[in-house]
Amino acid sequence: MPDSPVLSISSGRLRGVRQNGIDRFLGIPYAAPPAGRLRFREPAPPAAWEGERDASAFGPTAPQTVYPPALAPYLPSVEIPGADALTVNVWTPSDHAEREPLPVVVYVHGGALTRGSAALPIYDGASFARHGIVYVSVQYRLGQEGFAVLDGVPQNLGVLDQQAALRWVRREIAVFGGDPGRVTAMGQSAGANTLTALLALPRAAELFDQAVLQSGPLSAQPPKRAGRMSRAIAKRLGVPATREGFAGVAPDDLAAAQTAVSAGASPLGRGPSVALAIGGAAVPSDPLAALRSGAGRGIPVLIGSTSEEYRLWFVPGGTVDRITTATLTLARLAARVPKRIIDAHRRRRPGATPGELLGEVMTDMLLRGPTTRFADGRIEGAAPTWVYEFRWQSPVDGLGAAHAMELGFVFDRLDTPDAIALGGTDGPRALADAMHGAWVSFIRDGDPGWERWSARRPVQAFDADGGHIDYAPRQDELAGLPER
Structure with missing residues (x-):
């Protein structure tokens, strides 16, 4: 059996890598490089190639900067130079040709729409391929290249990239042994946010058949608000907030300017950020509003979050310790959160600091509250919904059950540097078995x-014991919570 399997797709022949019963085909273009005349344009079809294309290494990463010093120890970065950033990567069982068509999962990474890469070790798809699943990971445009709000530029280009990648999967995945009629779209954080926008589209079923949404906001912002970052960058660089203005700036310089502008923001939501903008073909309306009105109800969804999402934003750098009772009160009043909700959180965690209480409420407003409203709106729908909460608390630096902590368990990759940075070296094996097994199922x-x-x-609570059902947890904290 050869070590370098070769397959033919519509663009040409691919030579991958075979190892331990799994074939990998990496860095496959699903769209043309978004450079030159295609920069700040909708994704265009990839060019065909002659001969065999080497598919043994990941393609270039989207332009970005590393995480700030407080987060860098926990969130590693990968930089692969080049313009051909719109690629997918496929893992499939080496004997797929001898099997019936296999189910497919397409993973969209997170990173606040500004960072991240499918090339991170934790996202290796071998753990899914070992279970007879064809795994696909997607690279898409980030930051201003993918989510700028500019005159003359389609909004949410990064979401349009993901649409193009999912259509590529429908067309090509049968060659890799996948069933194009059994595609699950899966994303975490910003990846779940963008997939929520796709789920809300009238033709979402053309893109995927099921969805897994992990710790992702379910909404988008009006263009004026979403465009604050682009306007701030334009002002900083002295260029107009137009396609022509931004196209005259090198991608790395745009990413650096975005990082500089972001330095003035805070975990409490002040300052401009990169966000989905409502309007245009990719996000025609607010996703959560569309979903609550019936969009996507024919598509099964698995959705959830971690129990202490905020700790990744508040603990590194010490923000959680600088928040006082006065800060908590002012933030509560500004967000119109009833005092009884703070009291409910305090009853559950009597020793919580003001920073921890504020973090809990922010997590509820950003994630848990919208998730509950989303799931409630689907009770009478044609397709089922399953909700989970990840509760295992990492011993690393007070991170607890922070944002992204579940990834090592979902991917069954507890031994990767990414997972160890967040969860240490002793993550419970029973929890990884339970979560990875549930996702595979x-x-x-x-x-x-x-x-x-x-x-x-019913909420599946994942803890060191492997998991159990809680019915209507946190209802005293979520009842009457204002909608953002």
């Missing part, structure tokens, strides 16, 4: 193995 069979959402509000 959902992708393969359409059911993660616990009770679907109903009026009883």
Whole structure:
């Protein structure tokens, strides 16, 4: 059996890598490089090539800067130079040709729409391929290249990239042994945010058949608000907030300017940030509003978050310790959060600091509250919904059950540097078995193995014991919570 498998797709022949019963085909273009005349344009079809294309290494990463010093120890970065950033990577069982068509999962990485890469070790797809799943990871445009709000530029280009990648999967994945009619789209953080926008589209079922949404906001911002970052960068660089103005700035310089502008923001939401903008073909309306009005109800969804999302934003750098009772009160009043909700959080965690209480409420407003409203709106829908909460607390630097902590368990990759940086070296094996097994079951069979959402509000709580159902947890904290 050769060590370098060769397959033919519509663009040409690919030579991948075979190892331990799994074939990898990396850096496959699903669209043309977004450079030159194609910069700040909708994704264009990739060019065909002659002969065999080497598919043994990841393609270039989207232009970005590393995480700031407080976060860098926990969130590693990968930089691969080059313009050909719109690529996918495929892992498939080496004997796929001898099997019936296999289920497919397409993973969209997070990184606040500004950072991240499919090339991070934690996103290796071998753990899914070992279970008879064809795994695909996607690179897409980030930051101003993918989410600038500019005159003459389509909004949310990074989401349009993902649409193009998912259509590529529908067309090409059968060559890799995948079933184009059994595609699960899976994303975390910003990746879940963008997939929520796709789920809300009238033709979402043309792109995927199921969705996994991990710790992702479910909404977008009006263009004026979403465009604050682009306007601030334009002012900083002395260029107009237009395609022509930004196209005259090198991608790395744009990323650096964005980082400089972001330095003035805070975890409390002050300052400009990169966000999905409502309007245009990619995000025609606010995703959560569309979903609550019936969009996507025919598509099964597995959705959830970690129990202490805020700790990744508040603990590194010491923000959690600088928030006083007065700060908490002012933030509560500004967000119109009733005092009884703070009291409910304090009852559950009587020793919590003002910073921890504020973080809990922010997590509820950004993630848990919208998730509950989303799931409630689908109870009578044609497709089921399953909700989870990841509760295992990392011993590393007070991070607890922070944002992104579940990734090593979902991917069954606890031994990677990425996972160890967040969770240490002793993550519970039973939890990894339970979470990875549930995700595999959902992708393969359409059911993660616990009770679907109903009026009883069952939540699968994942902890060191492997998981159990809680019914309607945190209802005293979520009842009456203002909508953002």
